[in-house]
Amino acid sequence: MKQAGSVQQTLRHTTVGLTDERAVAMYKTMMLARRFDERGQLLKLAGKVNFHISGITQEPSQVAMGFAMNLETDWFLPYYRDYGLVLSLGMTVKELMLCVYAKGEDPNSAGRQMPGHFGSKRLRIVTGSSPVTTQVPHATGFALAAKMRRQPSVSLVTFGDGSSNQGDFHEGCNFAGVHQLPVIFVCENNQYAISVPLSKQTRGRICDRALGYGFPGIRVDGSDPLEVYRVISEARERAVNGEGPTLVEIMTYRVTGHSATDNDLDYRTKEEVDEHKKKDPLLDYKQYLVDAGLWSEEQETSLQAEIRGIINEANEYAEQAPYQAVEDAFRYVYAETSEEGV
Numbered sequence: 001m002k003q004a005g006s007v008q009q010t011l012r013h014t015t016v017g018l019t020d021e022r023a024v025a026m027y028k029t030m031m032l033a034r035r036f037d038e039r040g041q042l043l044k045l046a047g048k049v050n051f052h053i054s055g056i057t058q059e060p061s062q063v064a065m066g067f068a069m070n071l072e073t074d075w076f077l078p079y080y081r082d083y084g085l086v087l088s089l090g091m092t093v094k095e096l097m098l099c100v101y102a103k104g105e106d107p108n109s110a111g112r113q114m115p116g117h118f119g120s121k122r123l124r125i126v127t128g129s130s131p132v133t134t135q136v137p138h139a140t141g142f143a144l145a146a147k148m149r150r151q152p153s154v155s156l157v158t159f160g161d162g163s164s165n166q167g168d169f170h171e172g173c174n175f176a177g178v179h180q181l182p183v184i185f186v187c188e189n190n191q192y193a194i195s196v197p198l199s200k201q202t203r204g205r206i207c208d209r210a211l212g213y214g215f216p217g218i219r220v221d222g223s224d225p226l227e228v229y230r231v232i233s234e235a236r237e238r239a240v241n242g243e244g245p246t247l248v249e250i251m252t253y254r255v256t257g258h259s260a261t262d263n264d265l266d267y268r269t270k271e272e273v274d275e276h277k278k279k280d281p282l283l284d285y286k287q288y289l290v291d292a293g294l295w296s297e298e299q300e301t302s303l304q305a306e307i308r309g310i311i312n313e314a315n316e317y318a319e320q321a322p323y324q325a326v327e328d329a330f331r332y333v334y335a336e337t338s339e340e341g342v
Helices: 020-045 059-068 083-089 093-100 135-149 167-179 206-213 225-240 270-277 281-291 297-320
Strands: 075-077 155-160 183-189 217-221 246-251
Touching (some): 020 083, 020 297, 059 281, 083 093, 093 297, 167 183, 167 206, 183 206, 217 225, 225 281
Parallel strands (some): 217 246
């Protein structure tokens, strides 16, 4: 996001419907997601946790999505890199840390799932599963329920570029298109499906697949969170107005391995990754706020200290928290009855 210094460019956030306060809040959430992600990688390297999967450089677009939605009425079906999205929906760093450490208090799965398998009834985040893309037809189902109940509710589902080639994606999109359902399909295209580059996945644009299902498909630059916010906001408005689904393809790049156990240099070069690391959209958005007169280095210093305190406290709490009790291992697996047999 390059600023030429004009008033019109400086105030872009207002043209897409963001107040100064919310524009700044978006940046704070992006940075919180970035620092949590970095800590997760360090914990894996230190052997304190067993698994971490990163979404670094994807935070700006993820947060923009969350800010564009209605947290009171909408439903969310994120995929495993969406720390920025779930933090923008109200999940806390402490909850994410409990998930990383697989502790009993983990609100997502009580430590049963790997990190990144989000789920929170309180935050209207629908529980995900390990097989990729299963959340897409689930999102379509939630949208169908909203339409049948005549509720002003929209489901937003995210997935990677690799998931767009699975049958679940096509079935979910086709059903949603036929029934004009209030759902936003978001492909976070970070150029790699584990070790397979986009060039070996598809010859066309993923967003163009929407044409075959009868609804709009839009490609947006993930390094421009204000444009992502605008596109998602408009997609949500169309959905609420009964105009059906939208497929949004957010163009981004995965600068880390698929997970902390993946050696990405087996399938791409260090030079390629380093070139993309120079294009950090989080720093670009920070500069936008500075140019707009909404942010300063003094505020940045204060924010970094605040975030460091939040993460340290959450890390200490989660590390010391107990694992799930053995006697609870089969809870939520089989049907349970009360003492009265009901």
